[in-house]
Amino acid sequence: MSVDPAIVAKIDEGYAKLQGAKDCHSLLKKYLTKEVVDNCKNKKTKLGASLLDVIQSGVANLDSGVGVYAPDAEAYTLFKPLFDPLIQDYHNGFAPNQKQPATDLGEGKTHLLPDLDPEGKYINSTRVRCGRSLEGYPFNPCLTEANYLEMEKKVKSIFTNIKDEELQGTYYPLDGMTKEVQSQLIADHFLFKEGDRFLQTANACRYWPKGRGIYHNKNKTFLVWVNEEDHLRIISMQNGGNVGQVLERLIKGVKIVQSQVPFSRDERLGWLTFCPSNLGTTVRASVHIRLPKISAKPDFKKICDGLKLQIRGIHGEHSESVGGVYDISNKARLGLTEFEAVKQMYDGIKHLIELEKKA
Numbered sequence: 001m002s003v004d005p006a007i008v009a010k011i012d013e014g015y016a017k018l019q020g021a022k023d024c025h026s027l028l029k030k031y032l033t034k035e036v037v038d039n040c041k042n043k044k045t046k047l048g049a050s051l052l053d054v055i056q057s058g059v060a061n062l063d064s065g066v067g068v069y070a071p072d073a074e075a076y077t078l079f080k081p082l083f084d085p086l087i088q089d090y091h092n093g094f095a096p097n098q099k100q101p102a103t104d105l106g107e108g109k110t111h112l113l114p115d116l117d118p119e120g121k122y123i124n125s126t127r128v129r130c131g132r133s134l135e136g137y138p139f140n141p142c143l144t145e146a147n148y149l150e151m152e153k154k155v156k157s158i159f160t161n162i163k164d165e166e167l168q169g170t171y172y173p174l175d176g177m178t179k180e181v182q183s184q185l186i187a188d189h190f191l192f193k194e195g196d197r198f199l200q201t202a203n204a205c206r207y208w209p210k211g212r213g214i215y216h217n218k219n220k221t222f223l224v225w226v227n228e229e230d231h232l233r234i235i236s237m238q239n240g241g242n243v244g245q246v247l248e249r250l251i252k253g254v255k256i257v258q259s260q261v262p263f264s265r266d267e268r269l270g271w272l273t274f275c276p277s278n279l280g281t282t283v284r285a286s287v288h289i290r291l292p293k294i295s296a297k298p299d300f301k302k303i304c305d306g307l308k309l310q311i312r313g314i315h316g317e318h319s320e321s322v323g324g325v326y327d328i329s330n331k332a333r334l335g336l337t338e339f340e341a342v343k344q345m346y347d348g349i350k351h352l353i354e355l356e357k358k359a
């Protein structure tokens with residue numbers, strides 16, 4: 001199977017565009033060398049995905065942080081000259097000979113994560129999410145409309161089997177949801193946003209809103225996103241800083257969901273996801289936090305980097321802080337266990353609160 005010359009030409013153009021973009025600091029630009037382009041541009045996965053599928057979002061969006069997506073699981077091995085160094089850079093030096101450790105969600109250990117902010121002075125809310133991909137299905141750019149609908153049907157049957165009283169809820173398909181309800185769910189931080197340009201240019205939004213939706217319990221403390229960036233995003237969240245409680249609920253939910261359908265896991269890369277930044281544990285544990293004194297200092301980002309933490313704005317990735325509230329989470333998700341990923345956020349935030357108190 002050879003790659004269409006028009007696609008090869010677009011890959012070459014993409015490379016040239018990145019090279020010429022002085023203000024582009026994405027990991028794609030850093031690792032898409034001429035050697036990598038020449039090595040990969042004529043390769044195609046069994047499902048027909050090329051290097052263009054991997055790089056097109058980062059080429060279109062020069063302000064990307066990462067800039068690459070895997071159109072299917074095979075892409076991670078076929079295009080490893082690009083993925084391996086990029087993964088190593090993003091995930092704390094996770095080298096090509098390293099393996100993701102076995103899953104440890106933290107069962108029996110959540111008491112080690114008592115409330116970070118019992119007086120409610122700093123933390124508005126806490127959230128822990130993980131992603132899962134249904135075994136046997138590729139990622140967004142390779143999915144057909146029939147795939148989306150079939151996957152949604154499978155996942156809906158998981159939800160109807162949730163018997164746990166706290167987690168029981170309803171699935172709301174995006175198709176048919178009123179704009180008011182959708183906008184309110186987004187504004188309240190429960191639902192994924194609409195029209196994300198990074199995902200759109202990755203070819204991840206075809207047939208939208210078909211097959212997309214959200215499940216949540218009555219209190220909106222346990223939620224599952226269906227077919228946004230990943231097949232599933234399983235989320236536990238609540239007001240305040242009780243990380244242990246949030247994780248406890250997530251563990252319960254993941255175990256129920258996982259007992260019903262098989263998910264794609266790779267020997268080396270752990271749970272497989274569309275974006276390489278989410279591989280491994282797929283865990284992003286975050287707080288919405290106010291740290292007015294230390295966040296005003298010029299070295300705030302450096303302090304967070306040193307604690308292996310990532311800062312985002314209040315409406316998630318690629319958004320700004322509002323009212324001095326930041327979303328701060330663990331950065332790496334690969335090369336450590338799920339519990340360690342949450343603990344990395346926990347220890348880092350504890351330290352930041354101490355610095356804020358002393359400032």
Ligand SMILES: Nc1ncnc2c1ncn2[C@@H]1O[C@H](COP(=O)(O)OP(=O)(O)OP(=O)(O)O)[C@@H](O)[C@H]1O
Binds near residue numbers: 186191192284287315
């Ligand atoms: N601790 C938190 N409390 C309340 N809402 C949160 C918290 N962390 C994230 N959110 C909200 O979750 C939504 C999704 O955020 P965002 O897209 O940045 O992250 P994500 O779901 O982890 O996925 P990705 O990393 O792929 O973007 C946003 O509305 C964001 O404000």
